[in-house]
Amino acid sequence: MGKLGVIIVAAGKGSRMGTAESKQYLQLGQKPILVHTLQLFQNIQEVHEIILVVGEHDLDRCRGYVQDYGLSKTTHVLAGGAERQDSVRRGLDSLQQGIDWVLVHDGVRPFVKKEHVFDCLKKAKEQDAAVLAVPVKDTIKVVDSAKRIQSTPDRRSLWAIQTPQAFRLSLLQEAHERASQESFIGTDDAMLVERLGTTVHVVEGDYYNIKITTPEDLPWAEWILNHVRGEGQL
Numbered sequence: 001m002g003k004l005g006v007i008i009v010a011a012g013k014g015s016r017m018g019t020a021e022s023k024q025y026l027q028l029g030q031k032p033i034l035v036h037t038l039q040l041f042q043n044i045q046e047v048h049e050i051i052l053v054v055g056e057h058d059l060d061r062c063r064g065y066v067q068d069y070g071l072s073k074t075t076h077v078l079a080g081g082a083e084r085q086d087s088v089r090r091g092l093d094s095l096q097q098g099i100d101w102v103l104v105h106d107g108v109r110p111f112v113k114k115e116h117v118f119d120c121l122k123k124a125k126e127q128d129a130a131v132l133a134v135p136v137k138d139t140i141k142v143v144d145s146a147k148r149i150q151s152t153p154d155r156r157s158l159w160a161i162q163t164p165q166a167f168r169l170s171l172l173q174e175a176h177e178r179a180s181q182e183s184f185i186g187t188d189d190a191m192l193v194e195r196l197g198t199t200v201h202v203v204e205g206d207y208y209n210i211k212i213t214t215p216e217d218l219p220w221a222e223w224i225l226n227h228v229r230g231e232g233q234l
């Protein structure tokens with residue numbers, strides 16, 4: 001069925017978190033957030049290789065994690081780019097020969113459930129492109145720069161998109177190449193594939209797969225760790 005590679009992107013600055021230490025290195029329980037994420041994919045048997053993309057100044061620290069936590073599937077730790085998309089692209093360029101499927105995952109989403117990773121991958125293998133997502137719970141409005149509501153999309157068609165996002169590798173490579181040629185920058189990989197005219201399928205995950213982004217996410221993350229996704233429950 002082809003080998004599976006995983007790209008973990010963790011080269012962001014965490015500016016919305018506002019901590020001196022970038023958020024992916026903050027302690028969550030006994031370990032840095034990023035280590036939780038890496039261990040999760042290390043422990044998925046189907047994963048052949050993990051590429052970890054981090055800030056240039058964090059290469060040594062992260063190579064240390066690979067040693068200290070026995071992250072044997074993490075074959076490369078490399079420096080990311082200015083945008084998330086650039087970081088993913090660098091990861092794609094480093095995958096070894098023979099990888100046919102790729103999962104792209106945010107380093108700051110340590111709580112994705114293994115079962116949902118499998119669901120997403122299964123859908124991608126059937127349809128070439130799939131992402132985890134949850135239906136939105138709030139009413140979402142389109143608002144202009146003067147904070148005036150312009151429209152209210154039908155909530156039944158709105159989903160909050162998460163990672164991992166799973167693709168046939170050749171498809172994601174083509175999508176990144178096209179985006180680069182056209183100087184398009186998207187906020188996730190699915191957007192780049194959508195632009196090729198390829199359908200991306202949504203697989204329902206759960207609301208615990210948060211992207212740790214702002215300070216109020218930290219106590220919530222501790223709570224999820226202690227009450228929902230404790231060690232061994234992932």
Ligand SMILES: Nc1ccn([C@@H]2O[C@H](COP(=O)(O)OP(=O)(O)OP(=O)(O)O)[C@@H](O)[C@H]2O)c(=O)n1
Pocket residue numbers: 009010011012013014015016017024053080081082083084085087088106107108109211212213
């Ligand atoms: N140039 C970038 C920007 C982001 N990311 C990664 O993409 C994931 C999702 O991004 P986000 O949560 O926005 O992280 P930051 O960019 O660090 O946050 P902020 O926008 O608040 O600075 C994170 O794991 C982040 O490290 C990356 O690898 N390279």
Ligand SMILES: C[C@](O)(CO)[C@H](O)COP(=O)(O)O
Pocket residue numbers: 084106160161162163187188189211
């Ligand atoms: C990829 C992503 O996590 C899907 O929700 C999200 O788009 C990342 O956006 P960010 O601005 O880099 O946090």
